[in-house]
Amino acid sequence: MSFGPKPWHQTSWDFRAAFNFIFGGAGAGLLVIAAFSGLGGNSLRAEMLFAMALIGAGLVSVWFPIGRPLRAMNVGFNPFTSWMTRESFAAGAVFVLGLAAVWFGSTPLAQATAVAALVFAYCQGRILQAAKGIPAWRVPALGWLNFITALTEGAGLFVALSAVFGSPAKSVLAYFSLALIARGLAWSTYRGSIAKSAARPALTVLDRAGKVLVQFGTIAPLVLLLLGMLAADLSRIALPLAGIAALATGWQFKFMLITRAAYNQGFALPHLPVRGTR
């Protein structure tokens, strides 16, 4: 039994911080699948530029709310313990390698960019996990959920774009299906790990967001993928829809996670003071 005021929602990070996880995750996921999908030439260049634009949009978004934007370079001073510093280094590597890959049209460089993007997505998950003041964020399962949803969103975006401009390879669809299933499982693990620690209003918000993630972000895209594979004439509609559903539900989940479910620890007294006679 403990006593104290109920936790309240943090007011430090808003939708602009959420956009960093939303755009950054999807961009990183897109880089990964684009680099290993067998794509080459201008198609690979376009996908990579779009993915880097997404990551850049996320970073610009999070740059606006910082109190001292002209000191933004100071973000790189603590690689020893800060996942935010590590994220910034990974982002730097993504842009340097990515732009070189685009310039030279090099697949090995694109794949090196994808590795940096994986590190970037992992760092984003660890940023949330290190926020000890927010019970719904500080569990290791969230780090993995954030990482896996980044891969899933990127795959969804890639499938949607590929279906519009042609037809995605079977290996890409297999990767997308696996990512969808992994994300569903990661959500389930995450939900279990916060059952006792997160504030009740946070759980209410997350349950709603999780329901959307499972129904419209896992089951629906898998059904659409199956439809697309069984009926070729439906694939031009089913595959983009599956990709967009995976992307949009991942984004809504992260938006809710940062802006609606981030209740703090509150205060808690394990004992009340004993005064006067007993």
Added chain:
Amino acid sequence: MTRWAMVADLRRCVGCQTCTASCKHANATPPDVQWRRVLDLEVGEYPAVKRAFVPVGCMHCDDPPCMAVCPSTATRKRPDGIVTIDYDLCIGCSYCAVACPYQARYKTDLATFAYGKATAAEEKRFDPKRLAVATKCTFCVDRIDAGMAKGLKPGVDPEATPACVNACITQTMSFGDIEDPHSNVSQLLAENQFFRMHEELGTGPRFYYIWDKKEAEA
């Protein structure tokens, strides 16, 4: 090695907020920023109602999560355990604020004053360095350092002691070196039952709350 710690005897606190007022005065914090504040908790239902006043603020943790996450190294820990913020390095990302389980950190983006326009005193003490960066309780580190330089003892000599402790009308708050077994705080903790807030998180807060006498005496 000296390790500064704060002890609050919850049996004594009457919730007068004098510590809050003295902190605001000593540190010239703007409106809505309370480095030292006192929670007013009411527990239970009539007639079995209990009330507790709980001073809170930065706990100057042994393993401060705010320091680990800080990307700019603005948040640091001194050898005596005091957690500090370098206002010239801080980028105001607020990562420390979401990492702190004690809601101890503040960020004020615009200069605000108690009555709209700055009074002469507010104008004189206004520090633009503190705008748009993280701020928090410093255990009145300037007073401690200046006092010690004069050979005074923090927690004993008021000139070297945090303002909130000096101002407390009920002697709820005590400050001292927890590594010294003869210090006031060590003595208080030896004689009473105490807890630390959110100890299960492993942050090692150095703010101790006394709630009862030791079992044998109780």
